Amino acid sequence: MLVSSIGETIKKRRKQLGITQPHLAELANVNINTLYKLESGIGNPSLDVLNKLAEVLGMELKIEVKKITLNEINGNLL
Numbered sequence: 001m002l003v004s005s006i007g008e009t010i011k012k013r014r015k016q017l018g019i020t021q022p023h024l025a026e027l028a029n030v031n032i033n034t035l036y037k038l039e040s041g042i043g044n045p046s047l048d049v050l051n052k053l054a055e056v057l058g059m060e061l062k063i064e065v066k067k068i069t070l071n072e073i074n075g076n077l078l
Contacts (some may be wrong), residue, residue, distance in 0.1 A: 004041030006050070011039040013057045028052040 014024050021039070025032040030049050037043030038053075047061075054061050 002041075003038070003043060003045070006045075007039045007041045007043070009059075010035075010053055010057065013059060014039075017057065019057075024053070024056060028056045 014021070019027070021035055022032055025035045028035075028049075030052055034043060034045065034049060035053070038045050038049070050061055053059075
């Protein structure tokens with residue numbers, strides 16, 4: 001998932017809950033500028049920041065590993 005998609009998802013959930021950016025930043029103990037950049041799709045948040053926001057927003061983080069074949073790996077090396 002791209003940062004812009006993550007930011008859009010967080011912004012949508014925040015608005016659903018009626019929480020302002022400053023309030024969410026305070027509740028999650030993250031910098032307001034970090035949250036602004038994330039919601040704008042220009043940030044590069046750490047997993048710690050994402051976890052804090054997800055916890056406050058009642059969301060769950062999932063990391064999926066893409067399965068690739070040996071041919072795909074070798075093709076990328078050429």
